Amino acid sequence: MPQTESWTIGRLLTWTTDYLKKSGSDTPRLDAEILLAEACGCERIQLYATFGDEPREEVRIAFRELVRRRAEHTPVAYLVGRREFYSLPFRVTPDVLIPRPETELLIVELVDLAGENPSPLAIADIGSGSGILAVCAVKHVPGCSVTAVDLSPAALEVARTNARDLGVENDIEFVHGDLFAAVPAERRFDFILSNPPYVSESELADLPPDVRDHEPRLALAAGEHGTSVIERLIPQAAERLNPGGWLLMEISPMIERRVHSLVAADGRFEPAVTVKDHAQLARVVKARRA
Numbered sequence: 001m002p003q004t005e006s007w008t009i010g011r012l013l014t015w016t017t018d019y020l021k022k023s024g025s026d027t028p029r030l031d032a033e034i035l036l037a038e039a040c041g042c043e044r045i046q047l048y049a050t051f052g053d054e055p056r057e058e059v060r061i062a063f064r065e066l067v068r069r070r071a072e073h074t075p076v077a078y079l080v081g082r083r084e085f086y087s088l089p090f091r092v093t094p095d096v097l098i099p100r101p102e103t104e105l106l107i108v109e110l111v112d113l114a115g116e117n118p119s120p121l122a123i124a125d126i127g128s129g130s131g132i133l134a135v136c137a138v139k140h141v142p143g144c145s146v147t148a149v150d151l152s153p154a155a156l157e158v159a160r161t162n163a164r165d166l167g168v169e170n171d172i173e174f175v176h177g178d179l180f181a182a183v184p185a186e187r188r189f190d191f192i193l194s195n196p197p198y199v200s201e202s203e204l205a206d207l208p209p210d211v212r213d214h215e216p217r218l219a220l221a222a223g224e225h226g227t228s229v230i231e232r233l234i235p236q237a238a239e240r241l242n243p244g245g246w247l248l249m250e251i252s253p254m255i256e257r258r259v260h261s262l263v264a265a266d267g268r269f270e271p272a273v274t275v276k277d278h279a280q281l282a283r284v285v286k287a288r289r290a
Contacts, residue, residue, distance in 0.1 A: 007060065010051035012036060016067055023071040024209075031076050032067075038080045039063035073209040085132045088139070090162050095154035096130040097219040102277050103195050105284050106248055107136045109275060110191060113246055113286075117190060119143040124240070126179055126194040126233060127151075129219060131159025131172070133193045138168040147183060149175045152218060179229075180236045188245075192237045195250040200226035203254070226255045231262060234287075238268040241289040248286045256282040263287045 007015070013032050020028035037044045039062040040055060055063070066079050077083040077098045082091055085099035086107055092098055114121055120143040125134040128148035137146050150156045156174050163169040175182050199220045204212060211220070222228045230249065237247045247269070251259050256274055263272040269287040277283035 006054055008052050008054050009036070009047055012055070012060075012063065013047070016063075019067065020070060024073070025070065031070055034076055034080060035066040035070060036063055039066060073213060075210045075214055078214065086136045086140075088132075088135065088166060090130050090132055090135075091158060091165065092130055093154075093158055094214060095152060095216060096158050097195075097215055099130060099132050102283050103132065103250055105275060105277055106133060106193055106195065106250055107140065109248055109284055109286060110137060110193060111140050113248075114141045114144070114191070120145060121190040122188065122242075123147070123191045123193065124149065124180075124183070124189045126192060126237075127196050127219070127229075128159050128174075129155050129195070131162045133195065134159065134172050135163055135166050135168055137191075137193070138163075138171045139166070146172045147175060147187070147189075148172050149177055149179070149183065151176075151178050152216070155216075155219075179233055180240055183240070187240065188242050189240055190242055190245045192241060192245070192247045194233060194248070196229040196233060197222040198226045198230065198250070198252050198255055200224060200254070225258060226252065227258055227262065230255075230259060234262050234266050234269075238266055238289060243289055245289045246286055247289070248284060250283060251285050253282040256285070259285050 016032035017029045020031050025031050033044045033047060037047055039059050069079055075098055077092050078094055082089055083099045086104050090099060121141060123137050123144050123146045125148045128134050128150045131148055134146045134148035137144060148159055153176055156176055160174055163172050197220050199222060201224055204221055260272045263269050268290055270290055272285050272287040274282045275284040
């Protein structure tokens with residue numbers, strides 16, 4: 001944006017929206033508003049009350065840098081350091097996957113199923129990332145105990161920070177390890193939640209650059225078929241679930257049939273059930289331990 005011209009809030013938003021659209025953003029206006037509000041240190045809604053105002057020079061400089069990085073496909077959530085999930089604010093860094101609305105379906109299913117079971121419930125969040133599932137479980141399942149596991153120490157630190165910020169740090173045990181390897185062998189759970197990596201190697205190259213080039217590959221890629229982690233998770237979950245306990249996994253529609261086959265092949269679960277998201281796409285597979 002030319003530095004020789006005087007720019008009001010309204011003109012900044014109009015110019016930036018067009019610029020980000022040309023740069024490939026799917027939500028250019030929303031991106032522009034979030035980034036300008038971040039630079040101004042205000043809420044998005046406040047921008048509309050100051051359309052005719054000209055921001056201070058330091059605000060314009062900060063905004064230009066944010067816009068430059070967004071045009072290079074850095075996700076907005078990483079630029080502002082946060083993303084809302086299930087009506088709660090979560091910190092995010094490039095060490096964790098950015099929370100997405102589709103993942104909220106895991107919490108919806110957990111809350112529905114937990115209401116049919118007596119408390120207190122033991123819940124494991126495998127591949128916790130930023131801790132969104134673990135924190136929401138504590139917030140919405142009264143009296144539960146939660147174990148959050150991740151292979152990335154950096155991701156676990158983000159999860160701990162979110163738990164602390166949202167007042168549930170003492171209600172979650174954080175474990176560094178690969179799936180259940182570092183969880184005591186005698187530990188059993190009523191629910192196992194997971195948003196595991198489920199992108200195949202061939203699909204990875206076709207992801208948008210915002211995702212492919214910036215979000216952690218560890219949280220995305222899952223081998224040739226997109227199920228390399230799920231193939232290990234299912235039998236381990238069968239070992240760790242109490243009878244009648246539930247395994248809830250987020251999946252992509254492309255691997256739905258394969259996941260159902262893997263659950264059936266294990267032989268210790270009742271037939272798996274698919275839950276579709278708002279777009280009517282297969283999003284969650286749930287399986288009950290026999």
